[in-house]
Amino acid sequence: MPKSKKEELSDVLKELTDVGDVDGAAVITKDGLLVSSKLPRDVDAETFAAMSATMFGAAETAVLELKKGSVKRVISEAQDCKLVAADAGPSAVVVALVRAEANIGLVLVEIIKAANHTKEIMG
Amino acid sequence: MEVCKTSIPRLDEFLDGGLKTYSITLFWAYPGIENAPFAYQILMERLEEGDSCIYVTESKDSRTVEDEIKHYGWDISDYKENGKFIFVDAYSGLINAKSSEKFFVENAKSARSITETLEKALENTKNTHTLVVYDSISTLIDHCGENSLDELKIWKKSFEENNATGVFLFTEWPYDEKVLNKLRLMADAIIQLKAIEEKVILREYFTVSKVAWDGKVKRGVGVPFKIATPGGIRIYIPKILVTGPFNAGKSSFVHSASTRAVSVERVGTTIALDHGHVDYAGFSVDLFGTPGQERFDPILELLGGEALGVIVIVDSTDPDSAIRAKEMMEKAKAVGLPYVVVANKADLEGAVEPETLREKMELPKDIKIIPVTAEDLTKIKKDEPAKLKEGDVHKVLDALFGMVV
Numbered sequence: 001m002p003k004s005k006k007e008e009l010s011d012v013l014k015e016l017t018d019v020g021d022v023d024g025a026a027v028i029t030k031d032g033l034l035v036s037s038k039l040p041r042d043v044d045a046e047t048f049a050a051m052s053a054t055m056f057g058a059a060e061t062a063v064l065e066l067k068k069g070s071v072k073r074v075i076s077e078a079q080d081c082k083l084v085a086a087d088a089g090p091s092a093v094v095v096a097l098v099r100a101e102a103n104i105g106l107v108l109v110e111i112i113k114a115a116n117h118t119k120e121i122m123g
Numbered sequence: 124m125e126v127c128k129t130s131i132p133r134l135d136e137f138l139d140g141g142l143k144t145y146s147i148t149l150f151w152a153y154p155g156i157e158n159a160p161f162a163y164q165i166l167m168e169r170l171e172e173g174d175s176c177i178y179v180t181e182s183k184d185s186r187t188v189e190d191e192i193k194h195y196g197w198d199i200s201d202y203k204e205n206g207k208f209i210f211v212d213a214y215s216g217l218i219n220a221k222s223s224e225k226f227f228v229e230n231a232k233s234a235r236s237i238t239e240t241l242e243k244a245l246e247n248t249k250n251t252h253t254l255v256v257y258d259s260i261s262t263l264i265d266h267c268g269e270n271s272l273d274e275l276k277i278w279k280k281s282f283e284e285n286n287a288t289g290v291f292l293f294t295e296w297p298y299d300e301k302v303l304n305k306l307r308l309m310a311d312a313i314i315q316l317k318a319i320e321e322k323v324i325l326r327e328y329f330t331v332s333k334v335a336w337d338g339k340v341k342r343g344v345g346v347p348f349k350i351a352t353p354g355g356i357r358i359y360i361p362k363i364l365v366t367g368p369f370n371a372g373k374s375s376f377v378h379s380a381s382t383r384a385v386s387v388e389r390v391g392t393t394i395a396l397d398h399g400h401v402d403y404a405g406f407s408v409d410l411f412g413t414p415g416q417e418r419f420d421p422i423l424e425l426l427g428g429e430a431l432g433v434i435v436i437v438d439s440t441d442p443d444s445a446i447r448a449k450e451m452m453e454k455a456k457a458v459g460l461p462y463v464v465v466a467n468k469a470d471l472e473g474a475v476e477p478e479t480l481r482e483k484m485e486l487p488k489d490i491k492i493i494p495v496t497a498e499d500l501t502k503i504k505k506d507e508p509a510k511l512k513e514g515d516v517h518k519v520l521d522a523l524f525g526m527v528v
Contacts, residue, residue, distance in 0.1 A: 029389075029390075030389040030390065030394070031390040031392055031394050032389075032394050032416075032418055032419065033418075046418060047418070047421060049418075050394075050418035050419055050421070051421060051422070053389070054387070054394050054395045054419065054422060057387045057388075057389060057394045057395050058387050058395040058396075060387070061385060061386075061387045061395070065385070091390075
């Protein structure tokens with residue numbers, strides 16, 4: 001029985017959150033809706049989805065004003081985490097919650113992999 | 124009373140119509156604030172109306188003045204050629220340079236010498252009304268001493284005899300208080316230019332601090348301004364919030380009202396904000412449009428911060444959604460700010476009357492509700508901002524800007 005999109009996305013997120021240093025991840029639509037989530041229990045996933053979309057979309061517009069091409073990733077560095085939002089196709093974004101002390105280069109490889117998978121699934 | 128209009132937004136109203144002929148109006152700036160652009164805008168207006176202009180330049184080279192005027196988008200070359208615009212060069216003498224102007228003050232450190240050259244220039248233009256710009260009284264005091272202010276009495280008489288009016292520039296460097304008081308008494312009108320730092324935004328204001336036409340002394344209100352290059356003096360409102368329920372037409376309004384607008388939107392809905400710049404009726408305003416969908420409510424407070432007024436957009440065909448507008452104003456912390464309500468889509472089927480919306484939203488009688496419609500219903504595309512009728516949009520801007528300033 002072929003897997004549903006939902007199950008496929010869930011698998012992608014599981015693979016991503018299995019990576020050490022990735023504490024949570026989600027797939028959101030570009031207009032702020034939550035598609036699939038593997039976020040810590042105490043996070044309000046819907047709010048997180050909407051605000052991540054706002055953050056990503058606003059970054060895209062800011063960069064567009066500079067005429068420097070399209071946005072690949074938005075990384076927000078906070079005291080206790082790094083939030084990475086990666087473009088996953090025309091309608092989706094993969095958002096990952098990364099430990100503050102992580103080696104971002106290595107984790108990014110995994111996040112990009114997940115984003116590319118998501119792009120194939122979501123179309 | 125004979126007046127000359129200045130064309131500076133709001134200023135002519137505060138001055139009872141404009142500058143009174145033969146008077147001296149002082150543009151009194153605090154250090155760091157440019158007052159010359161006010162003189163440039165007024166002299167361009169007067170030249171276009173057929174007056175002549177004499178520019179006494181004591182603080183800068185005449186070529187610098189011409190370049191600065193060009194910087195604001197204006198050009199005096201034609202007027203210079205046909206003698207309508209004359210420089211009185213009181214600057215070259217100070218630095219021992221050769222002057223390129225016909226009217227040149229040989230002994231630039233003597234106030235009397237300046238008076239004589241000015242009077243010679245006035246002989247040339249007395250057939251028309253002349254605007255005399257003095258740039259600047261600060262340099263007069265610096266180079267010719269405090270007593271040079273006495274010359275102003277002589278100039279005033281000259282103005283009466285030669286059909287001239289004075290616009291003088293002054294910057295309040297640390298002069299003696301009695302010098303400042305003397306100057307305050309001698310000027311017929313004083314327009315102060317100062318800056319105030321309000322929370323985060325630094326704004327420059329002009330205030331009419333003295334208007335003594337016909338012996339009546341009045342004080343005016345402060346008007347925040349910005350100088351557009353090109354363009355000139357504009358009344359500046361840094362942020363007006365445009366909010367309302369989902370799909371009411373906020374993005375459409377921002378795009379229709381602005382000369383240039385940008386939206387962060389996906390799949391036909393705003394997910395961050397709309398940002399547009401309005402240059403209308405002498406106003407320079409930035410509009411900030413919010414998303415309407417509830418999941419974006421967390422950013423309303425951020426978008427509403429430091430807003431000076433609100434335009435609330437409501438869909439006339441969906442009166443039940445109007446109550447959501449109140450909730451949004453509260454979340455944006457915009458309650459208490461001046462606001463107007465736009466009854467959008469007023470011509471579509473199912474649209475209710477503005478008064479019905481007033482009831483639904485429980486709005487006080489004095490709040491304006493302005494019906495707005497699209498310019499061309501056939502050109503409306505799904506998921507794109509619609510172009511709203513210019514006249515309707517202007518009515519909304521007139522109503523709100525009048526409340527804010």
